[in-house]
Amino acid sequence: MLTKEQIAGQIKHCLTGTNFTNLGKRYEGKVRDNYIQEGRRILITTDRLSAFDRVIALIPFKGQVLNALSRFWFENTKDIVGNHVLEYPDPNVVVGEECAPLAVEMVVRGYITGSTTTSAWYNYQKGVRSFCGNFLPEGLKKDQKFDHPILTPTTKAGHGGHDESLAPEELIKRGHITKEDWDKLAEISLKLFARGQEVAAKQGIILVDTKYEFGKNKKGEIVLIDEIHTPDSSRFWKTATYQEKFEKGEDQDNINKEYLRLWLSEKGFLGDGEIPAIPDDVKVETARRYIEAYELITGQTFEGTEGDPLPRIEANLKKYIS
Ligand SMILES: Nc1ncnc2c1ncn2[C@@H]1O[C@H](COP(=O)(O)OP(=O)(O)O)[C@@H](O)[C@H]1O
Ligand SMILES: [Mg+2]
The missing domain is CATH 3.30.470.20 (ATP-grasp fold, B domain)
Structure with a gap:
């Protein structure tokens, strides 16, 4: 598991979003930036956390955790149903077949x-x-x-x-x-x-x-x-x-978004109005739970890639850029 210091150090490198102009038709979801090309969709999982149908915060490593965990489950369920996956060119990215x-x-x-x-x-x-x-x-x-x-x-x-x-x-x-x-x-x-x-x-x-x-x-x-x-x-x-x-009748030990949702509701935020400022230690704890979920579920250590993700993603997507 990454240390709290490593997680905190990544806060400044959170992936807010992308704005590639030559990667295809851009669609911004709450969590993923989508680029649609002929027959395929490049899904860049950012570090945005959405709750109450709004983007609430940036959580370090969250995009990588989601991408890696989805990968684990796609691979472990493909005998039940096929999935859209074509390639994983970057820790934050999956390229999928464009579907209706x-x-x-x-x-x-x-x-x-x-x-x-x-x-x-x-x-x-x-x-x-x-x-x-x-x-x-x-x-x-x-x-x-x-x-x-x-x-x-x-x-x-x-x-x-x-x-x-x-x-x-x-x-x-x-x-x-x-x-x-x-x-x-x-x-x-x-x-x-x-x-x-x-x-x-x-x-x-x-x-x-x-x-x-x-x-x-x-x-x-x-x-x-x-x-x-x-x-x-x-x-x-x-x-x-x-x-x-x-x-x-106590709250369960959860390893999901509930931690931040509960923290927000304790601050009186239930989805409407201004989002309370989220301190770094709350972001780190949220990230820690995402990473913990990955490690507990897969039984593997989370290999988070530290540093600025934007130049790395751009380099890894080179062959998709026109
Ligand atoms: N293979 C695919 N083909 C078409 N649409 C897809 C595919 N995979 C994901 N999507 C769509 O791309 C979007 C992913 O971005 P996301 O941030 O999750 O958006 P949302 O805010 O709609 O949840 C979703 O709208 C999802 O339905
Ligand atoms: Mg979604």
Whole structure:
């Protein structure tokens, strides 16, 4: 594991964004800078952290962690479903096959939890018992495991929009997805989640919930795009402390975005208004958790590349520059 000093030293080199003018059509997502070329998409994972649908902070090494962890999972799930990956030319970059995205985000939840207004726990507490077409029994406690993982799909909102949770029947009726594609995505998503839970469990980690995005490639096949089982798209808890904390009603040991979300909410920030200034030690601790997630899940040491990432990325992308 990198030392706290190494992590702190990288704060000045955080990758805010890129602005290549000769790399293709640029699209700036919340976390990734996308450059679209004929048949492919260059995804540069920056160090931006998004929460509450806004960019909140820059976290050192975050882009590299996400890219490396996605790589681990893409390689460990390709027997279940193909993915968009063509090449990893840089620690922050993946080149993917350009796909036609399916307009649904596949959220899978193994436990009832969360703090935001879209979370299953928030809704359950408010009395909701039918959640995106799933019936939730009486008497569930926060962080309790569901009998079976549930699918709670959302629409894919465009730039700046908020996703909307809907039952599958409604997604189909409103034309977001066909019945045939839904059935395939449902089956694949549950298989991916089962694999994720199985691999994580061997490492003493619980994959709590996650979100997948799919697209169709040139051949019309459904493939996994974007990212998979990262601390941005997923919640992870530690198995060793789960039961005790669950029984005591305490917050779980999480290794995901929840740390910064909780810190922000303690400062009174719930998504609207000015973002509180985030001190360096909070950024370092956030980074430490991202790195810890990588190391615990993969069982490998995180080889973070230190220094200014921009010139390195430019050099590594040379063959894609026209
Ligand atoms: N292979 C692909 N083909 C087409 N679109 C993709 C592919 N991989 C990822 N995307 C899209 O690229 C964007 C990645 O950038 P990101 O920062 O995650 O954006 P967002 O703010 O929309 O989440 C997402 O909109 C994602 O759906
Ligand atoms: Mg995204």
